[in-house]
Each structure stands twice: as C-alpha cells, then as structure tokens.
Amino acid sequence: MIDLKSMSQQEMTELLRSMGQPAFRGRQVFSWLHRGVASFEEMTDLPKALRERLGTDCALTVPRLERKQVSRLDGTIKYLWELADGNCIETVLMRYHHGNTVCISSQVGCRMGCAFCASTVAGRVRDLTPAEMLDQVLFTQLDAGEEISNIVLMGIGEPMDNLDHVLKFLELVNHPDGLNIGMRHISLSTCGVIPGIRRLGELGLQLTLSVSLHAPDSETRSRIMPVNRAYDVEELFAACHDYFRKTGRRISFEYAMIDGVNDHDWQADRIAEKLRGMPGHVNLIPLNDVVESPFKPSKRLAAFQKRLESHGVTATVRRSLGGDIDASCGQLRRKAMEEKEAAGCESGE
Secondary structure (H helix, E strand, O other), rough: EHHHHHHHHHHHHHHHOOOOHHHHOHHHHHHHHHOOOOOOHHHOOOHHHHHHHHHEEEEEEOOOOEEEEEOOOOOEEEEEEOOOOEEEEEEEEEEEEEEEEEEOOOOOOOOOOOOOOOOOOOOOEEEEOHHHHHHHHHHHHHHHHOOOEEEEOOOOHHHHHHHHHHHHHHHHHHOOOOOOOOHEEEEEEEEOOOHHHHHHHHHHOOOEEEEEEEOOOOHHHHOOOOHHHHHHHHHHHHHHHHHHHHHHHOOOOEEEOOOOOEEEEEHHHHHHHHOOOOOOOEEEEEOOOOOOOOOOEEHHHHHHHHHHHOOOEEEEEOOOOOOOOOOOOOHHHHHHHHHHHHHHHHHOO
C-alpha cells in the first residue's frame, strides 16, 4: 500500500498523473490530507472513481485516541495515540502566551538509553513515518479545536536516529498548502548524534536545534547518557560551534538537574567555558522522577543558574507543565503497553 500522506505535493502529483489524473489533483489531495480527513470519501471534490482507486491502492493513516489526560493545573493535554500496528506514541499540547506548542514523538520507543528517561526503558521498537509524525500535529489540533503554532520534536525517540523521515516531515509541515508552520517555529532535539547535527548544519534549516547536554564532562555524561561513548561531549561541543558558524542559529542546551551528579559549580563553569564564542542558551530542567531511575531532582537549581549567569551565560528554568499527568516522557505509553500485555495474558493470548 502507498503511504500517501508521507509524500510531498510533487510526489503526490506524479502519482496521480500515473493514474491518468490532471496535475491539479495532486494539490487537492495534498490539501485534504493536511486537513486531517479520516477517509478518502471525505475528499468530496474528487471524482468517485478516483476516491475508490485511492482507497484501494493507498493507505490513509489515522491514529486512534487511546487515552487523553488533561492537567487540572495548567490545561496541558497529553495524548496517547494508537497506530495502525497497535504500537502507541505520546503527544503533548502545551499552552503558552505566545501560542500553542505540540511536542511530538519521532520513534516508538528509544534506544539511546539515557538513565533518567522513561522513553528508553523498553528500547526502540521502530521509526515513525513522516505521516505518523504529521498526524500528531493534525489530530491534536483537531481534537483540541485550537491552532498549533509551534512544534517541538522532543517526545519519544531520538529524531537524529530517524533523520530522513524527520526531514520529510519538516518539509510537509512547512508547506504553504499544508499546515504552513515556519521553520523558526520548530525545535528539534537531539541527545548528541553528531552526524545528524552536521547534516542539519549543511542544510541550513532555520529551525532551533536543541541539544540534550545534561553534563559538560565526559565521565559524568557517559554515566548517564550512553550516546557519549559513541559521540564524546568534546566532539559534541565542536560540532555545535560548527553548526552555529554555518547557520547563525543559537543553540538551546537542555540540562536536566540531577542531585549530586551534574549540579556542581565546576560543571557550570565548564559549560560556560565550552560555550564561549557561541551564543547558546541553557535550559535548566527540574528532573522528573522515573520509577526505574535512581536519580533525584537537584536541590541546587537556583545556585547553578546563578553560577552560569555570573559567566554571562543565558540560563532559564523550564516551566513545568502537566505535573499531574505523567509528566515524564514515555510514562503514559509504558503504562498503556503494560496494561495491554496484562490483558493479553489474562485472556490467554
């Protein structure tokens, strides 16, 4: 079956031409898909015969809403979507004064193994297609009845581990005949996969690169982030400087504050030293408690921020949203999959 929604408008036009259709049909179908239609029959300005042909030859991805949690504290919404193969992914809608931001997943599970993250507990299952990433934006917007203005690829998975599909998603969501969300309104997060950073730098996309740093020294970072054994933090800083020189875009460094691990003054000093000559922004994150992790939230968040600022480094504390709805990324998916497995065992499957 043809994954129609993962196609660019040009690819869609060529496909429809091969079916004997005029070129403008490509734009029509593209527009319908990017409105979040659930069936080809909803494409009412297409000939019936074409709708039937598309239904026979093409797959139309429509995620099923498995679970929805709404924070009583700030209105943040956490979605658990079930995909066509039964796997589940998480999407979070966050409301800010500047607009609505959706945090999407790029993979089912994650193989990066960060010690403080719930997403990676069961490992990577598979990559998401461009259509499955796009669906998270489309169907979140439809369910909430509110326009999405910003996207962050910070949900389940490592975007650089699925970069070809991520780049195709970015092309689709940026298209003027689709959702038309500008690159400057999109943030892409990586735990430090250097080949991906260098590739993005060559492309010169005007998105915001967000690097999950979490430790400025190799010993600490290797302890909590296995990716550091493949791409050492010194190489990572060098790649970030190179990225800035090529794109002119400021990088955001994510830093989950872990008690007694990465919250020492000397580590703040090291960050400032490594960012010298590059206008980086350090986003300090109060650590989420994860059952499987021995790490606890730091008690030195304010002191660490002050130390960074004393060196002239811009440092902010991330606002905690949805604290009452499984705030840690991957928690909701893991619970749902465990419930499914338990139900299967009870039924004898």
